Amino acid sequence: MTAQPITGRIQLPLLIVASVFLVGVMPLLNAYGLIEDFTLNLWGKYLCYGIMAISIDLLWGYTGLLCLGQALFFTLGGYMMGMHLMLMIGKLGQYKSNLPDFMVFLGHSKIPAFWQPFYSFPFALAMVFLVPALLAYVFGYLAFRSRIKGVYFSILTQALTYGAALLFFRNDLLMGGNNGFTDFRTLLGMDLRVASTQRILYICTALLMVSVVAGCKWLTHSRFGLIQRAIRDSENRVLFSGYATANFKLFIFVVSAMIAAFAGALYVPQVGIINPSEMTTEKSLEAVVWVALGGRGTLVGPVVGAISVNALKSWATRAYPDLWVLILGGSFVLVVMFMPKGIVGLPAQILTILSKISRKQQSIDSPPSISEPETIDP
Amino acid sequence: MSQKPFLLAAEGLSKSFDGFKAINDLNFYLDEGELRTVIGPNGAGKTTFLDLITGRTQPDEGSLMWDDGKHDLLRLNEYEIYRHGIGRKFQTPTVYNDHTVTENLILSLAGSRSIWHSLFGKITSTQRDRIAEILTTIKLAEHANRKAGALAHGQKQWLEIGMLLAQEARLLLVDEPAAGMTDEETYRTGELLLSLAGKHTIVVIEHDMTFVRQISQGRKVTVLHQGHVLCEGPVDRVQSDERVIEVYLGRKSKAA
Numbered sequence: 285m286t287a288q289p290i291t292g293r294i295q296l297p298l299l300i301v302a303s304v305f306l307v308g309v310m311p312l313l314n315a316y317g318l319i320e321d322f323t324l325n326l327w328g329k330y331l332c333y334g335i336m337a338i339s340i341d342l343l344w345g346y347t348g349l350l351c352l353g354q355a356l357f358f359t360l361g362g363y364m365m366g367m368h369l370m371l372m373i374g375k376l377g378q379y380k381s382n383l384p385d386f387m388v389f390l391g392h393s394k395i396p397a398f399w400q401p402f403y404s405f406p407f408a409l410a411m412v413f414l415v416p417a418l419l420a421y422v423f424g425y426l427a428f429r430s431r432i433k434g435v436y437f438s439i440l441t442q443a444l445t446y447g448a449a450l451l452f453f454r455n456d457l458l459m460g461g462n463n464g465f466t467d468f469r470t471l472l473g474m475d476l477r478v479a480s481t482q483r484i485l486y487i488c489t490a491l492l493m494v495s496v497v498a499g500c501k502w503l504t505h506s507r508f509g510l511i512q513r514a515i516r517d518s519e520n521r522v523l524f525s526g527y528a529t530a531n532f533k534l535f536i537f538v539v540s541a542m543i544a545a546f547a548g549a550l551y552v553p554q555v556g557i558i559n560p561s562e563m564t565t566e567k568s569l570e571a572v573v574w575v576a577l578g579g580r581g582t583l584v585g586p587v588v589g590a591i592s593v594n595a596l597k598s599w600a601t602r603a604y605p606d607l608w609v610l611i612l613g614g615s616f617v618l619v620v621m622f623m624p625k626g627i628v629g630l631p632a633q634i635l636t637i638l639s640k641i642s643r644k645q646q647s648i649d650s651p652p653s654i655s656e657p658e659t660i661d662p
Numbered sequence: 663m664s665q666k667p668f669l670l671a672a673e674g675l676s677k678s679f680d681g682f683k684a685i686n687d688l689n690f691y692l693d694e695g696e697l698r699t700v701i702g703p704n705g706a707g708k709t710t711f712l713d714l715i716t717g718r719t720q721p722d723e724g725s726l727m728w729d730d731g732k733h734d735l736l737r738l739n740e741y742e743i744y745r746h747g748i749g750r751k752f753q754t755p756t757v758y759n760d761h762t763v764t765e766n767l768i769l770s771l772a773g774s775r776s777i778w779h780s781l782f783g784k785i786t787s788t789q790r791d792r793i794a795e796i797l798t799t800i801k802l803a804e805h806a807n808r809k810a811g812a813l814a815h816g817q818k819q820w821l822e823i824g825m826l827l828a829q830e831a832r833l834l835l836v837d838e839p840a841a842g843m844t845d846e847e848t849y850r851t852g853e854l855l856l857s858l859a860g861k862h863t864i865v866v867i868e869h870d871m872t873f874v875r876q877i878s879q880g881r882k883v884t885v886l887h888q889g890h891v892l893c894e895g896p897v898d899r900v901q902s903d904e905r906v907i908e909v910y911l912g913r914k915s916k917a918a
């Protein structure tokens with residue numbers, strides 16, 4: 285309790301400094317050659333993951349819905365952007381055809397009708413939001429109306445993700461099969477393979493992240509946020525306070541899907557490839573681990589978790605290629621056992637421990653606290 | 663029409679759990695503005711009855727009509743029933759533990775329950791005053807910014823009653839409000855309920871006979887036994903009823 289105000293007070297300045305650094309300083313350093321292009325690109329990827337992690341925490345940490353399908357929404361957003369990027373390759377592909385290479389390979393001679401509108405960037409951008417939102421709406425509507433909760437909800441989202449991955453692995457979906465999309469050339473006329481374009485994409489990602497954090501701060505501090513957390517802690521009570529909880533859950537589910545999808549759409553041009561292996565449940569689970577490590581029920585925690593786990597991962601996969609899974613698993617177990625509030629909860633945790641120690645030393649005269657009487661339940 | 667219309671009318675209600683009849687052919691009529699006390703031994707079905715009214719449980723048989731038969735409660739879900747002005751205090755205090763006392767009241771305030779309103783609706787100064795007023799009524803003004811989970815048991819009970827007040831419910835269903843309270847707190851709870859009588863229709867479930875005497879004051883008391891109404895009447899008559907003594911009060915007075 286005593287630790288809260290101190291950590292609370294430095295939070296906003298810290299956030300602002302971090303935002304300025306991520307959005308402004310990092311790309312500037314990169315422009316002057318002080319940060320390698322590779323590194324900036326890597327950070328762009330981390331930030332995309334961070335945004336997806338926020339979307340998971342909005343559901344899990346704030347609403348109590350453990351969704352194992354966020355990787356699906358992320359990937360769907362990426363695919364929608366990928367379709368536009370594939371068409372922008374034009375005749376520069378291997379087969380020198382207007383068609384994306386994989387279509388030529390499959391023996392097609394015409395661009396399928398559902399691909400046509402993706403020549404337009406605004407249309408593709410709209411689809412980045414609409415397709416995942418629609419899927420989330422339909423799925424969420426069915427799940428929440430039937431009052432599917434807890435672990436059943438998690439399993440269902442996992443099944444949805446699994447089903448979607450199987451679908452995207454098929455060639456006849458005309459979405460590139462297991463190779464997915466790659467070899468992108470341009471976006472809005474800019475060459476994707478030059479550093480300045482990648483820098484712009486990085487800045488967009490950092491800006492998106494800052495706005496997502498700010499937006500979610502506002503959301504979780506509104507009355508909606510109160511209802512969200514009330515649903516997490518005692519959904520029945522919320523129902524008996526007159527709220528149609530299913531609608532509230534549906535709303536946040538759709539919003540989270542769109543956030544994840546936008547991150548996915550920025551991820552694809554930076555990473556240069558998208559395929560169905562990105563939409564597996566393992567990917568969603570990995571992202572859940574980021575949230576747990578960084579600090580569930582906070583907005584900065586998921587980002588911190590996503591960045592640190594992925595940084596750890598890229599270091600460990602190079603330094604200890606055989607051991608990195610153990611390292612990740614081990615640190616997860618440690619955090620869950622000793623740091624229930626995750627990495628961002630650590631300062632407050634340390635301060636609490638320190639104040640407990642000092643209180644023990646100075647006061648023997650204070651009376652022992654009276655414990656609450658047991659609740660009476662038939 | 664000479665007869666006063668019923669606010670709530672339950673007829674032929676039955677509900678079994680795995681063959682056990684928790685509610686058995688229950689008939690119950692409530693007038694607007696009444697303060698009704700319901701007593702009955704453990705397992706008599708009192709809480710289950712409230713579950714049926716508030717849509718938490720569906721009955722196997724029977725009807726539940728609201729507001730002079732205008733609405734069939736059995737066709738409505740929990741939040742629709744709530745929106746007809748039926749509020750409930752649970753037997754185990756059920757508040758939002760992670761929210762402050764004030765936030766608990768904010769969530770319970772009468773008004774729109776839409777997502778839009780939850781995002782953009784502002785709390786008006788009238789509502790703020792109302793919250794302050796309720797905080798004083800339930801004696802939690804000094805605890806306004808404490809987390810509800812940190813309150814003592816009795817305070818949680820009061821907070822939950824405060825949430826019913828914020829809701830401006832027409833019918834308050836209050837399940838064992840004095841459980842876990844000291845005599846002093848119990849008395850104050852009784853006074854609070856009495857002060858609300860008339861403004862709201864109230865159903866109070868209670869075991870404590872001193873408390874029942876305090877709040878019923880000659881009003882009708884309903885005795886429930888094995889899911890059925892055993893008898894109804896003023897507390898003195900009920901207490902001297904042979905059947906009641908046998909199933910309920912006899913056992914209680916031995917304990918007291």
Ligand SMILES: Nc1ncnc2c1ncn2[C@@H]1O[C@H](COP(=O)(O)OP(=O)(O)OP(=O)(O)O)[C@@H](O)[C@H]1O
Pocket residue numbers: 662679684702703704705706707708709710711753
């Ligand atoms: N959901 C349920 N599933 C199975 N049995 C139930 C359920 N709810 C209630 N019962 C049973 O129905 C009977 C009536 O329970 P109820 O809680 O309504 O009694 P009560 O009159 O409120 O008792 P108390 O004074 O102890 O609160 C009990 O035997 C209880 O075990």
Ligand SMILES: [Mg+2]
Pocket residue numbers: 662708709710753837
């Ligand atoms: Mg009960």
